[in-house]
Amino acid sequence: MALRGCVAMRTCAASVWLAATSAAAQPAPGIAPLNYFLHAAGPAAVPTMQLGWMLTALAVAVSSLVAVLLFIAIARRRPHADPAALHADSGGLAWIYIGTGVSSVVLLMSLVYALMTLETVAAPARQPNLTITVTAYDWWWKVTYSDAPDPACNFVTANEIHIPVGEPVKIELRSADVIHAFWVPQLAGKTQTIPGQINQQWIEADQPGTYRGQCSQFCGAQHAHMAFEVVAQSAQDFDAWRRAQGQAAQPVSSADAAAGQRLFGERCAGCHTVRGTDALGAQAPDLTHLDSRRLLAAGALTNTPAHRIDWIQHAQRIKPDSLMPSIALTAADAAALSAYLSTLH
Ligand code: HEC
Structure with missing residues (x-):
């Protein structure tokens, strides 16, 4: 009984989880x-x-x-008149x-x-x-x-x-x-x-x-x-x-990208590396040439500037429990960060 209850709960939890995540985490097209x-x-x-x-x-x-x-x-079966005949060896053992x-x-x-x-x-x-x-x-x-x-x-x-x-x-x-x-x-x-x-x-x-x-x-x-x-x-x-x-990553030239790089140093560099900069985090994907990759977050999304910002702000909705937190950004911060990430060819 306890086991059945436990199984039922897990199935239920699984369907809630599926419903919650299916909209967010479709496989990347x-x-x-x-x-x-x-x-x-x-x-x-x-x-x-x-x-x-x-x-x-x-x-x-x-x-x-x-x-x-x-x-x-089945087609060839015959009703036996004598049940003892059933046990007689008729050569079937061979x-x-x-x-x-x-x-x-x-x-x-x-x-x-x-x-x-x-x-x-x-x-x-x-x-x-x-x-x-x-x-x-x-x-x-x-x-x-x-x-x-x-x-x-x-x-x-x-x-x-x-x-x-x-x-x-x-x-x-x-x-x-x-x-x-x-x-x-x-x-x-x-x-x-x-x-x-x-x-x-x-x-x-x-x-x-x-x-x-x-x-x-x-x-x-x-x-x-x-x-x-x-x-x-x-x-x-x-x-x-x-x-x-x-x-290594190219030095940034625009003011927007420079602001994005500063923000990256404050909020992302603890986990991520961008070679050629002070960002040396080692517990997350190396982002030095992020823009050259086709997919994002191990295939969860295609790698477009819009998806990148979506991922940064909603990592926990797109990949619940992933080791990247969702990070709140103001519109200006998002634009600066996006400009910076786009320089990482
Ligand atoms: C606490 C550590 C941590 C912080 C802080 C963090 N990330 Fe991440 N990030 C991760 C991890 C772990 C992954 C891999 C997640 C996965 O795919 O399951 C990841 C994945 C990514 C990816 C996808 C990389 C790829 O190769 O597909 C991008 C882009 C990214 N992070 C950008 C950022 C930016 C920008 C910031 C700062 C605003 C940031 N991250 C802050 C841990 C972190």
């Missing part, structure tokens, strides 16, 4: 749906997709066969042995195929030249590029991972708080991020494009709004992006 995992786009994902299809086909075939046999058995034998062989073959697939995707054919560290936070992703010999190409960004197309890329996975899981369905399987441990994963994209990623281990209230994007680019575009991201 243009973010690809997750059913894209049926269309693998790289060598770490293709073998697992084929395995998935094979096991699905096998499950459908076995269920259909069992259903057909069941129907045949079918049970055959059935068990066949399914054991099929299951064993599936196991071997699954193990071979695991082996195939365990490591890329070539040693990756690029390693990216991804740290999961409640509820966003810190992305660190740190392995370039030229320090100008090493930096921290958030929620958007760029990779060169056709190259295997090693991803080192960490967590800053609880267990999350890193999943880019089109590029690879899921790997957990565990506090105090470094897990590894590799991804590779065959074609340039934007691939959606998502946290796939329940990690709290905003788990569903913990998305990210992987952008696969030609080697030249990737290098250009990496050089641009490595730069």
Whole structure:
């Protein structure tokens, strides 16, 4: 009884929460749906997709066969005049042995195929030249590029991972708080991020494009709004992006943006970094090149100047419980802050 009451309360609380948040936190338009995992786009994902299809086909075939046999058995049943005859061995037992034998062989073959697939995707054919560290936070992703010999190409960004197309890329996975899981369905399987441990994963994209990623281990209230994007680019575009991201923020020129920067120093710098300024907060996304990102707050919104101000003022409505407070701003403050954030290309 107590359990039922508890379940009912939770369901009720969940529906109230859903109603309260559904208007505010719609997925950002243009973010690809997750059913894209049926269309693998790289060598770490293709073998697992084929395995998935094979096991699905096998499950459908076995269920259909069992259903057909069941129907045949029902259609052919005869009323027995003598109940003792029911227990007489009429050779039916042989079918049970055959059935068990066949399914054991099929299951064993599936196991071997699954193990071979695991082996195939365990490591890329070539040693990756690029390693990216991804740290999961409640509820966003810190992305660190740190392995370039030229320090100008090493930096921290958030929620958007760029990779060169056709190259295997090693991803080192960490967590800053609880267990999350890193999943880019089109590029690879899921790997957990565990506090105090470094897990590894590799991804590779065959074609340039934007691939959606998502946290796939329940990690709290905003788990569903913990998305990210992987952008696969030609080697030249990737290098250009990496050089641009490595730069510090440009000094501001307009009076409005300067006022916004002062406000940022007072109200935001405790949590956020903007490289090249005094803002050095380390517990929130690096905003040095905020304007270059397509999405905001781990996929909750598209990144437009209006959405940025909406997010700053209503973070707790858009992502309830997120670790960014809603911050009240006067119209003049909002305009100045918006001018400043727009300089962060
Ligand atoms: C107490 C810490 C804290 C303060 C203060 C704070 N933020 Fe944040 N901010 C966060 C966290 C944490 C996130 C990530 C939230 C998420 O996506 O769940 C975030 C996300 C953001 C984002 C989205 C970044 C991205 O990559 O999508 C922007 C923009 C932003 N904050 C701007 C501001 C501005 C401007 C201020 C000051 C007016 C501010 N923040 C003050 C903690 C803070």
